[in-house]
Amino acid sequence: MTFFKDTLVILISQVVFFIGGLIFFVKQLFKNYEIKDIKVQVIFSSTFALSLTLFLLIIFEIVGFLDSSSRFFHWRLSLISILVMVVAVIPYYIAFSLISNIRIVSSRYSTPLTIILWLGFFYCFWRIGDKFPLLSVNAQMFSIEQGVSRIGVIGVTVMAILSGFGAVNFPFTNMNYFIHPVTQNDVINTERKLLQTLDMIIAKKKRIALEKKNRQKQQNTTKNSFWGLISSVANKSSMSENIGQLRLEISGLEELARQLFLELTDMKNMQERQKWSSTWQGKYFNFLGLFFSFYCVWKILMCTINIVFDRVGKKDVVTRGIEIAIHWLGFQFDATFWSQHISFFLVGCIVVTSIRGLLITLTKFFYSISSSRSSNIIVLILAQLMGMYFCSSVLLLRMNMPAEYRVIITEVLSGLQFNFFHRWFDVIFLLSALSSIFLLFIIRKPLVMTENSASTSFDHNN
Amino acid sequence: MSLDKVRVVFLGDTGCGKSSLVNLIANNEVLANSWTTVGCQIEVKLHEYKEDTSHQKQFFIELFDVGGSISHKISRNIFYQQINGIVLVHDLTNRKSQDNLKNWLFEIINKDGKDVLKGTNASADDMDTEQFLGICQIPILVVGTKNDLIDEKQRKLSKNLAFAQELGAEEIYINSRELRSIQAGSTNAVKLQKFFDKVIERKYFTRDNSTFYDRQRKIAGLQSPLSESNRYFSPFTSPTIVDIDNNNNI
Numbered sequence: 001m002t003f004f005k006d007t008l009v010i011l012i013s014q015v016v017f018f019i020g021g022l023i024f025f026v027k028q029l030f031k032n033y034e035i036k037d038i039k040v041q042v043i044f045s046s047t048f049a050l051s052l053t054l055f056l057l058i059i060f061e062i063v064g065f066l067d068s069s070s071r072f073f074h075w076r077l078s079l080i081s082i083l084v085m086v087v088a089v090i091p092y093y094i095a096f097s098l099i100s101n102i103r104i105v106s107s108r109y110s111t112p113l114t115i116i117l118w119l120g121f122f123y124c125f126w127r128i129g130d131k132f133p134l135l136s137v138n139a140q141m142f143s144i145e146q147g148v149s150r151i152g153v154i155g156v157t158v159m160a161i162l163s164g165f166g167a168v169n170f171p172f173t174n175m176n177y178f179i180h181p182v183t184q185n186d187v188i189n190t191e192r193k194l195l196q197t198l199d200m201i202i203a204k205k206k207r208i209a210l211e212k213k214n215r216q217k218q219q220n221t222t223k224n225s226f227w228g229l230i231s232s233v234a235n236k237s238s239m240s241e242n243i244g245q246l247r248l249e250i251s252g253l254e255e256l257a258r259q260l261f262l263e264l265t266d267m268k269n270m271q272e273r274q275k276w277s278s279t280w281q282g283k284y285f286n287f288l289g290l291f292f293s294f295y296c297v298w299k300i301l302m303c304t305i306n307i308v309f310d311r312v313g314k315k316d317v318v319t320r321g322i323e324i325a326i327h328w329l330g331f332q333f334d335a336t337f338w339s340q341h342i343s344f345f346l347v348g349c350i351v352v353t354s355i356r357g358l359l360i361t362l363t364k365f366f367y368s369i370s371s372s373r374s375s376n377i378i379v380l381i382l383a384q385l386m387g388m389y390f391c392s393s394v395l396l397l398r399m400n401m402p403a404e405y406r407v408i409i410t411e412v413l414s415g416l417q418f419n420f421f422h423r424w425f426d427v428i429f430l431l432s433a434l435s436s437i438f439l440l441f442i443i444r445k446p447l448v449m450t451e452n453s454a455s456t457s458f459d460h461n462n
Numbered sequence: 463m464s465l466d467k468v469r470v471v472f473l474g475d476t477g478c479g480k481s482s483l484v485n486l487i488a489n490n491e492v493l494a495n496s497w498t499t500v501g502c503q504i505e506v507k508l509h510e511y512k513e514d515t516s517h518q519k520q521f522f523i524e525l526f527d528v529g530g531s532i533s534h535k536i537s538r539n540i541f542y543q544q545i546n547g548i549v550l551v552h553d554l555t556n557r558k559s560q561d562n563l564k565n566w567l568f569e570i571i572n573k574d575g576k577d578v579l580k581g582t583n584a585s586a587d588d589m590d591t592e593q594f595l596g597i598c599q600i601p602i603l604v605v606g607t608k609n610d611l612i613d614e615k616q617r618k619l620s621k622n623l624a625f626a627q628e629l630g631a632e633e634i635y636i637n638s639r640e641l642r643s644i645q646a647g648s649t650n651a652v653k654l655q656k657f658f659d660k661v662i663e664r665k666y667f668t669r670d671n672s673t674f675y676d677r678q679r680k681i682a683g684l685q686s687p688l689s690e691s692n693r694y695f696s697p698f699t700s701p702t703i704v705d706i707d708n709n710n711n712i
Contacts, residue, residue, distance in 0.1 A: 031558070032562065033558055191540055194501075209508050254503070260501075265536060367532065371477045
């Protein structure tokens with residue numbers, strides 16, 4: 001009886017998550033596009049719902065809600081369903097959409113071709129696992145661990161890249177230290193330059209249009225006479241030289257106009273940021289940015305130490321924190337009682353922020369690269385990434401929980417070498433954070449230089 | 463260069479086909495490679511006003527193809543100066559782009575960041591199209607692109623939901639990859655011709671010779687610095703042109 005009650009609870013929450021995924025899809029992701037294929041919507045929302053069920057089960061594990069055998073059953077069920085989605089269903093639909101988008105292929109061949117593509121994908125997917133020491137020796141051939149480990153590798157890579165970049169980018173975009181002061185004069189100057197360039201482009205294009213018109217007139221009137229033919233040839237060559245020259249100048253001016261426009265956009269964005277930084281929200285984010293920059297530096301150090309000294313943490317954050325609090329700081333409290341609450345809080349925070357962060361990143365990514373033809377395929381790819389991301393974040397979450405709560409994960413995925421995933425995460429995080437710092441400095445340096453030169457040239461003109 | 467000019471701006475969501483359309487109209491050729499427009503691409507067309515009549519005169523039409531990326535929204539308003547005509551472009555394969563045309567109109571009306579619709583809680587959704595017609599004395603044309611990629615049923619459906627009907631504007635469907643779309647003599651070409659004539663007429667051949675911004679301020683109830691005797695337009699009257707002579711008689 002309890003099993004049915006528990007199943008009901010899980011089912012209801014899954015329905016809620018599914019509806020949440022649908023709403024997100026319609027209101028945020030597909031805001032500017034018409035939904036032509038409802039299958040895409042369903043796939044996206046069900047992947048979302050299944051991933052959130054995994055998180056829900058972990059939280060239930062910590063809190064002790066529901067019967068432990070039913071938790072175990074649902075855990076296995078959700079893992080298997082996510083596996084099926086990420087390995088079979090979504091890649092099949094991606095292959096199908098790709099093939100139906102290519103117009104050369106007739107619809108008769110689309111299903112066999114899709115199956116071939118999918119088999120190819122599956123083969124590559126399997127081969128990934130052979131390169132890494134993912135499983136312990138006694139794992140079986142076609143078990144959950146095989147699938148989850150491979151998903152885990154890809155998902156952990158995506159996670160580490162995103163966190164590395166995010167940890168570096170957040171202080172960069174939010175701290176007042178990184179704001180270049182932009183005065184209204186700079187903005188007005190750039191606007192004036194842009195408008196002047198546009199006027200010059202218009203004037204040159206008008207000349208081309210007039211010359212073309214004259215050429216046409218001449219062609220019409222001097223077609224017949226012999227002398228007319230010779231003079232028309234001479235005129236044509238000089239005119240086309242003229243037009244060629246004008247076109248070169250115009251393309252140069254157009255490039256300049258584009259650069260000025262981008263500069264103007266940057267300046268206006270910087271002005272907005274300046275205005276925002278003086279509000280309460282801005283100040284709060286500035287403080288957070290400072291905190292994050294320290295966290296980022298600390299994390300980079302820890303990763304380097306872990307890799308260099310080949311160290312793997314055995315204890316999780318919560319237990320270590322409580323130990324420090326009790327032994328060094330002298331707080332006296334009941335460790336077992338508090339560890340449950342603290343780990344619940346911590347895991348909850350991590351889950352919520354990672355879901356929110358991923359959805360925002362997906363939305364930004366989608367807006368920047370999608371067009372009305374490719375929107376379906378891109379959404380399917382994003383659903384795939386999302387499934388892999390959430391699955392592997394569950395794996396990594398194990399590190400943050402005290403030993404008694406890790407039971408469920410370790411039971412189901414007994415064959416996995418979890419330490420490998422943590423090491424892999426550290427490596428990729430380090431690489432991603434360092435390259436983001438490098439990239440951001442390279443992008444910023446020329447911008448600072450052009451702004452300095454713009455302001456000095458203004459002083460000269462004055 | 464001594465010809466008079468009018469300025470027409472092309473607005474629409476990113477990826478709708480504005481650059482291909484502008485290239486087709488101005489240069490009569492199909493655009494081979496299209497990249498997303500950064501900032502504004504300008505083309506110039508020589509137009510015969512009232513062709514084949516005794517009043518025939520040449521004008522320059524400046525076609526401003528404004529890039530539709532969301533990230534450039536903050537600095538786009540610099541291109542919306544001295545506009546004499548608006549062409550709203552939407553993608554026939556994507557119905558949302560037609561729904562977004564309202565937002566574009568809203569953006570160009572509020573280009574200075576000032577709320578022209580005083581007293582209303584102005585957002586693009588609350589915008590009443592009659593207010594549009596009253597404030598916006600600028601001729602508007604609605605163009606649906608990618609006509610070759612939809613079938614007849616979708617076309618009929620699209621016509622029924624047309625935004626153009628709400629505005630009282632003309633609408634044409636175009637396939638920018640086909641030169642014949644605006645071949646001289648076709649319906650599309652005739653409508654385009656009429657639209658450009660209307661734009662020129664509105665600018666040069668009416669008694670009320672003020673610019674767009676002045677008309678806007680008049681309608682919103684503010685004094686125009688140019689003329690002393692003003693007639694304040696209510697936003698709810700239909701968009702007819704009212705002749706004012708110096709004695710303030712109609």
